[in-house]
Amino acid sequence: MPTDDIETLTDGEDSTGADGLALTGAELRDTYPSRRYHGQLHEQFTLPAEPASHVPAREVLPADLAATIEVDLWSHQAEALEALSDGENVCVATSTSSGKTYVYGLQIARRFQENLDVRALLVYPTKALSRDQERELNDLFDSLGVDVAVGVYDGDTKREEKSRIREEANVVITNFAGLNQYLEGHHRWAGFHANCELIVIDEAHSWTGISGMHAARILRRARRLIDWYGGNPQYVLTTATIGNPAEHARALTGEPATVIDEDGSPSGRRHLAFWDPPTDGGGGEYEGGSDGGDGEGDSDGNGDSGDSDTGWSPSKRPATVEAPEVWAHCCYHGVPSLLFCDSRKQTELAVGRAREHLENPTLPYRGTADLAAYNAGHGKRSRRSTENRLKNGGLDGVATTSALEVGIDVGGIDGTILMGYPGSRQSFWQRLGRSGRDEREALSVFVPSHSTLDQYILRHPEYLLEEEPESAVVDLANNPVYLQHLRCAAQELPLRREDADRFGGIERLEQAVEYGRRTGDFEGSLEGGVTYAHRDRPQSELNLYASGGNAFEVRLAGEETIGHQPIGKARAYRDYHEGATVLYQGDQYEIVELREDRPQPFVTLEPVDVDYYTQSQRRTTIYDTEVRESRDVGPFRLNWGYGTVTVHHDTFMKREIGTGDVLAVGLETGVPPLEMRTQLCWAEVPDDVERAVTSAHSDYHNDECEELPPRLHGYLGGIHAIEHAMIAVAPLELTVDAADLGGLATNRLPDGTDASGWFIYDGVEGGLGFSRRIYEEYEAVARRARDLMTDCPCGRDEGCPACLMDDRCGNDNRPLYAPAATDVIDALLGECDPAALLSKSETDPDDGTERRPPASIS
Numbered sequence: 001m002p003t004d005d006i007e008t009l010t011d012g013e014d015s016t017g018a019d020g021l022a023l024t025g026a027e028l029r030d031t032y033p034s035r036r037y038h039g040q041l042h043e044q045f046t047l048p049a050e051p052a053s054h055v056p057a058r059e060v061l062p063a064d065l066a067a068t069i070e071v072d073l074w075s076h077q078a079e080a081l082e083a084l085s086d087g088e089n090v091c092v093a094t095s096t097s098s099g100k101t102y103v104y105g106l107q108i109a110r111r112f113q114e115n116l117d118v119r120a121l122l123v124y125p126t127k128a129l130s131r132d133q134e135r136e137l138n139d140l141f142d143s144l145g146v147d148v149a150v151g152v153y154d155g156d157t158k159r160e161e162k163s164r165i166r167e168e169a170n171v172v173i174t175n176f177a178g179l180n181q182y183l184e185g186h187h188r189w190a191g192f193h194a195n196c197e198l199i200v201i202d203e204a205h206s207w208t209g210i211s212g213m214h215a216a217r218i219l220r221r222a223r224r225l226i227d228w229y230g231g232n233p234q235y236v237l238t239t240a241t242i243g244n245p246a247e248h249a250r251a252l253t254g255e256p257a258t259v260i261d262e263d264g265s266p267s268g269r270r271h272l273a274f275w276d277p278p279t280d281g282g283g284g285e286y287e288g289g290s291d292g293g294d295g296e297g298d299s300d301g302n303g304d305s306g307d308s309d310t311g312w313s314p315s316k317r318p319a320t321v322e323a324p325e326v327w328a329h330c331c332y333h334g335v336p337s338l339l340f341c342d343s344r345k346q347t348e349l350a351v352g353r354a355r356e357h358l359e360n361p362t363l364p365y366r367g368t369a370d371l372a373a374y375n376a377g378h379g380k381r382s383r384r385s386t387e388n389r390l391k392n393g394g395l396d397g398v399a400t401t402s403a404l405e406v407g408i409d410v411g412g413i414d415g416t417i418l419m420g421y422p423g424s425r426q427s428f429w430q431r432l433g434r435s436g437r438d439e440r441e442a443l444s445v446f447v448p449s450h451s452t453l454d455q456y457i458l459r460h461p462e463y464l465l466e467e468e469p470e471s472a473v474v475d476l477a478n479n480p481v482y483l484q485h486l487r488c489a490a491q492e493l494p495l496r497r498e499d500a501d502r503f504g505g506i507e508r509l510e511q512a513v514e515y516g517r518r519t520g521d522f523e524g525s526l527e528g529g530v531t532y533a534h535r536d537r538p539q540s541e542l543n544l545y546a547s548g549g550n551a552f553e554v555r556l557a558g559e560e561t562i563g564h565q566p567i568g569k570a571r572a573y574r575d576y577h578e579g580a581t582v583l584y585q586g587d588q589y590e591i592v593e594l595r596e597d598r599p600q601p602f603v604t605l606e607p608v609d610v611d612y613y614t615q616s617q618r619r620t621t622i623y624d625t626e627v628r629e630s631r632d633v634g635p636f637r638l639n640w641g642y643g644t645v646t647v648h649h650d651t652f653m654k655r656e657i658g659t660g661d662v663l664a665v666g667l668e669t670g671v672p673p674l675e676m677r678t679q680l681c682w683a684e685v686p687d688d689v690e691r692a693v694t695s696a697h698s699d700y701h702n703d704e705c706e707e708l709p710p711r712l713h714g715y716l717g718g719i720h721a722i723e724h725a726m727i728a729v730a731p732l733e734l735t736v737d738a739a740d741l742g743g744l745a746t747n748r749l750p751d752g753t754d755a756s757g758w759f760i761y762d763g764v765e766g767g768l769g770f771s772r773r774i775y776e777e778y779e780a781v782a783r784r785a786r787d788l789m790t791d792c793p794c795g796r797d798e799g800c801p802a803c804l805m806d807d808r809c810g811n812d813n814r815p816l817y818a819p820a821a822t823d824v825i826d827a828l829l830g831e832c833d834p835a836a837l838l839s840k841s842e843t844d845p846d847d848g849t850e851r852r853p854p855a856s857i858s
Helices: 025-031 075-085 100-114 127-144 159-168 176-194 209-229 245-253 319-332 344-359 380-391 425-432 452-459 479-492 497-503 506-519 569-575 687-696 710-732 770-776 778-791 818-828 834-838
Strands: 007-009 041-047 090-093 119-123 150-152 171-174 196-201 234-239 258-260 270-275 337-340 371-374 397-400 415-419 442-447 522-525 529-532 553-556 581-584 587-595 602-607 612-633 636-656 662-668 674-685 741-746 756-762
Touching: 025 041, 025 270, 025 319, 025 442, 075 090, 075 100, 075 234, 075 258, 090 100, 090 245, 100 119, 100 127, 100 196, 100 234, 119 176, 127 150, 127 171, 150 159, 159 176, 171 176, 176 196, 176 209, 176 479, 196 209, 196 245, 209 245, 209 479, 209 497, 234 245, 245 258, 319 337, 319 344, 319 397, 319 415, 319 442, 337 344, 344 371, 344 397, 344 587, 371 380, 415 425, 425 442, 452 710, 452 778, 479 497, 479 506, 479 529, 497 506, 506 522, 569 612, 569 636, 569 674, 581 612, 612 674, 612 741, 612 778, 636 756, 636 770, 674 687, 674 770, 687 710, 687 818, 710 741, 710 756, 710 770, 710 778, 710 818, 756 770, 770 778, 778 818
Parallel strands: 090 234, 090 258, 119 171, 119 196, 150 171, 196 234, 270 442, 337 397, 337 415, 371 397, 415 442, 553 602
Antiparallel strands: 007 041, 041 270, 522 529, 581 587, 587 602, 612 636, 636 662, 636 674, 674 756, 741 756
């Protein structure tokens, strides 16, 4: 977004009054109770309104169909429909609430007028969204006067309904997990496949990493079967704004797509406030602050507080306390608002905290607000009631998980409050876009936690306002995932040479078939047809969130079921070992058993209510590296390729919920080391840079690093800090979860050279493609890492949880040394001469003595 279009306001300025909006950012500050305000309004911006761009419906639709549409189309809808008319696939990358459903809905309607047997397959990311879109499409087709039959076909569909939907529905709505299973019975879908003219992938940006690999393979398998029955579908992908929509569309579908990203929908003026929770020193009056983070910061139960390291704490009010109070204030003052939380439990707690805030007799509120929680843990009837009350104005505010981020019409919402950064730029704007629909003005408030990404965003708002969004990553090179889907494809329909283009080319397909014959999975030849050699259903072994091998079932102790997705071995060892606590859908559980001595490995959970959460720590070794690509970055050599990584999550710690204080350390997980062949990138530090930085920082010592040569504490602490910081900021460039990356810093790389350096690797067997994209964007990631270190207000050479410290560090964040790290990064980016570093010290360490033994830090 160009900076010329954004008005920046300092804390002391006011903005013009908003027509119809009860509070702007400045008015939020001015009306906030003085007893609770300690300078939280860090920065505020006004984003201008955007007018609508229309195209008459008659220009792109048949006259009779166009006559039923009461308003003109937005320009991006018309552009997409014209591209579909020309036989192209389309990827619509426009804002929230920009009518993307109308693109494929109108395409289906006009094709139905020409062919009553037309069929379309719509794939949504969640069952809840499937049901909402079913209603929206039925309403659209009713308004158009076309008798298009729509059916949802998933695990919740009644058995007696499935046959009717297969045979009669023009539009079948499902999800990728279901589609994977249904391909095995493709003969029952013969009529549907033969007439399939459209495949829709909704929220395509959500399919990245492991799940993106599986989605891409499932789509190739589906298209292969549809082609076999005579269908010839086009693709429509809808997505939030991402940095690489054309590349991502092709990776998912295997075919090119025309990108439609000039948004023709209108938007009102938006007031965006960055609201930074105060420290205890700002007055110390935050009642209830001690129960801040509730350990529900993410699905694995790692708390929001983030103030957990080796004894340093900024004593900031947690976002889990501050955000509900801001939300309550907005709702009370006539700004109906959504509060976005990370878990079910947070939504319930937020409602309670907001009500307590409004009922506090020491604060100037003389009434209350009608507030409710909304999450998948509520029954369908309860959720529908909340949705209806929200739409008709019966609620002042709703605290929600990501369940209201997409799809569901939320009516006249004027405000959005974000409790922490949601992890990606597109999700940030998608959540904000839930308020101020059409041309209404809106207020959005970002309340950061003390986590690394939140603090980076707080200090660098230009990342959100000016820069390109993250790129989605789908890696088709992952062999374990490839082989899983090849087994499924061979079971569905014999594999032949003509399938090579869909399955990585003839050389890769031949190698995989030969491997499968040796393992007993495949029979036959590509000339006559390769079939799956067993009687089981390989589709049932697939887990969209793991790359290979038997995934672990997640069971609940006793007879009840929990509905948890299976998890991969790497995640089981890291987060689901015995004694670990996890949060699932807002409820707290402890893992009481991990078993893998049987064909179906599993973990067993028991509900608990404890005042701590757990974090495992890892020890990492890397060997047998294989360089696939190399390039120079300044004087450094940068490599990408494969390596064998051994990760041992051998111990874990317990931390107090809310404060992050360590309650116990060195607890044994009981899991063995995990060895994987995966993708990684690594930087080789030039000898003169290493010598210069080592010399310049040889006076730094960390007394707790007795096993490391004292003179190397500064240098090793520097490259260790770089490894941590680059992993921490990687999500700012890519749609990647930092938990799926690992790293290692070492003074002797395992390739026979004497070079030192650091690795970043994909934490999944076969790789995810993330380290490859970091390799490609290395300079940008390195600059963000440097900004993270130098801009952090902690001012500590060893860093803090908001910049350098990683809760899972195998060396307990020792040593970390930011001054040496910035010198190394400056040398990498060509902004520092090693000779200038040597001048900082009195001696050159290269005195001919034997080199120190290898030392590695993960």
